[in-house]
Amino acid sequence: MTTSSTATGDVDPAIRAELARLRESIDNIDAAVVHMLAERFKCTQQVGHLKAAHQLPPADPAREAQQIARLRSLAENARLDPAFAEKLLNFIIAEVIRHHERIADGTVNGATGPRE
Numbered sequence: 001m002t003t004s005s006t007a008t009g010d011v012d013p014a015i016r017a018e019l020a021r022l023r024e025s026i027d028n029i030d031a032a033v034v035h036m037l038a039e040r041f042k043c044t045q046q047v048g049h050l051k052a053a054h055q056l057p058p059a060d061p062a063r064e065a066q067q068i069a070r071l072r073s074l075a076e077n078a079r080l081d082p083a084f085a086e087k088l089l090n091f092i093i094a095e096v097i098r099h100h101e102r103i104a105d106g107t108v109n110g111a112t113g114p115r116e
């Protein structure tokens with residue numbers, strides 16, 4: 001059996017270097033995810049204000065069904081678990097809908113105010 005540790009339990013420096021290299025990429029990817037989510041929420045906040053101003057409901061299940069089907073297909077092509085992709089999208093959408101409900105209730109600063 002090969003081992004990556006020395007007898008004293010220290011990890012091989014080459015393994016440490018490889019781990020550090022991979023973690024740098026993970027940190028970059030996490031930063032990109034945060035920035036992409038921030039941009040997505042900027043868009044969905046605008047959608048929330050538009051909906052509140054025009055008496056449209058916070059949630060749109062038909063649109064969500066399309067997005068889930070599309071994301072599942074993208075995930076399959078990318079060899080990502082489609083069930084995980086669906087769960088992640090549902091988690092994000094649930095938060096967006098909460099925001100839209102708060103905007104419609106007029107409980108968010110800069111909202112259009114309560115509906116008539």
Ligand SMILES: C=C(O[C@@H]1C=C(C(=O)O)C=C[C@H]1O)C(=O)O
Binds near residue numbers: 047096
């Ligand atoms: C952003 C919208 O509002 C809700 C949130 C969605 C999303 O986060 O993608 C999709 C549909 C709606 O339930 C929208 O209607 O487009």
